[in-house]
Amino acid sequence: MVKRDPKLVKTASVMKAVRDEVDADLSVQDALARDYANLSALARMLAPRVASRTGKTPRGVSDVGVATALKRLRGAYSPAPPNVGRVIAGSVVNVRTHVSRVSVEKTKRTLQVVGTLLSAHHEDFIQVSESISSITLIFDQRLHRMVKRALGSAEILDEGEEEAAITVHSPGEIVTTPGCVSTLYNQLFRKKVNVEDTVSCYTDTIMVVGMKDASRAFEAMTELVSEERRRLGEEAD
Numbered sequence: 431m432v433k434r435d436p437k438l439v440k441t442a443s444v445m446k447a448v449r450d451e452v453d454a455d456l457s458v459q460d461a462l463a464r465d466y467a468n469l470s471a472l473a474r475m476l477a478p479r480v481a482s483r484t485g486k487t488p489r490g491v492s493d494v495g496v497a498t499a500l501k502r503l504r505g506a507y508s509p510a511p512p513n514v515g516r517v518i519a520g521s522v523v524n525v526r527t528h529v530s531r532v533s534v535e536k537t538k539r540t541l542q543v544v545g546t547l548l549s550a551h552h553e554d555f556i557q558v559s560e561s562i563s564s565i566t567l568i569f570d571q572r573l574h575r576m577v578k579r580a581l582g583s584a585e586i587l588d589e590g591e592e593e594a595a596i597t598v599h600s601p602g603e604i605v606t607t608p609g610c611v612s613t614l615y616n617q618l619f620r621k622k623v624n625v626e627d628t629v630s631c632y633t634d635t636i637m638v639v640g641m642k643d644a645s646r647a648f649e650a651m652t653e654l655v656s657e658e659r660r661r662l663g664e665e666a667d
Contacts (some may be wrong), residue, residue, distance in 0.1 A: 443579055444491060447483035448499035451476050456609050459511070460616055462504045473497035514609045521600040521657040523651040526555060528571040529595045531627055531638055532578070535585040536565050543580050554594075557629045566627060568595060568638055590626060592642035596651055598635045610611055614651065621650040 452458050458476075461467035473496035482490040544558055544565055557568040564587055569577060571591055579588075604610045610619050614635055618625055623646055627638040639647045 437655045442496050443484050444480060445499045445502070447480040447508065448476065448496055449503060450483060451479050452500075452503055456464050456511075456612050457616060460613075462500065462506075464486040465504070467500070468499045469500050472500060476500075501539050511609060513603075513607050514613055515658045515661060517600055517604050517607050517610050518613060518655055520603075521655050523655060524597045524599070525644060525648040526570075526595045526597065527641065527644055529555070529568060529593045529638065530574040530577070530589070530591050531566065531568050531593055532574075532581070532589045533564050533566040534581055535587060536560065536563050537584070540565055540581065540584045543582075543584070547577065547580055557595075557631065559627075559629045566629075568627060568629060568636065590638075590640075592641045593626060593638050594641050594647070595640060595643075595649045596637045597648050598637075598651060600633050600635065602633055604633055604635075614654070617654045618647055621646055623647045623650060 452462065458467070458472065461472070470493065473493045477491050477493050477496050478488050480496055483490045484491065531642045544567065547567075548556060548558065551569075551573065554573060555568075555570050556573070559568075567577060574591060598614055600610065611630065614637070615625065615628075618637065618639075623639055623643045625637045625639060629636040629638075637647070
């Protein structure tokens with residue numbers, strides 16, 4: 431029987447653990463793919479996790495070893511995994527300016543009011559998201575006074591005017607492809623755009639941003655889609 435070098439076994443074990451950690455974190459994959467990651471800092475962050483995966487003590491895995499594994503992996507990732515990239519490439523980006531947002535306490539009455547609003551204004555832009563204790567409405571700014579009047583004495587938890595809604599309409603595969611939505615949010619995070627609210631409706635992902643960020647957010651999304659379309663074309667060639 432051929433004996434294996436313990437050092438090679440150790441290296442392989444650390445390498446696999448690092449790959450598993452990177453495979454589980456899209457933000458780390460993106461940082462490696464776009465080459466903006468500080469490998470030393472990333473290695474320090476991942477070392478305790480790698481130690482846990484390999485059954486070693488924290489001191490048993492060196493930052494240098496993890497950094498070396500990250501260098502080897504750097505070329506193995508694209509800005510978005512292939513299945514995510516195909517969904518992004520097939521998406522269409524739209525922007526709607528002058529949007530308002532109102533969050534209210536969820537009660538039987540506010541549910542009834544929201545239902546009436548949706549029925550009466552089904553041709554207008556109104557999006558609704560609901561949690562256990564609140565309801566958020568995103569709608570055309572021209573409807574702001576009417577919505578506030580309809581809600582009456584309902585407790586307003588938060589509201590905003592002069593906002594914009596960035597809508598990414600994607601292929602149906604987005605529903606079953608993990609990582610698509612986080613890729614969209616990561617793109618805005620990289621461009622330092624704050625998402626004030628978000629709604630996901632089947633294949634539409636709607637992100638509400640301040641009007642001052644509308645142009646930058648739209649450009650960020652179209653840049654992401656264009657990049658994935660270009661990459662898809664290169665793969666086809």
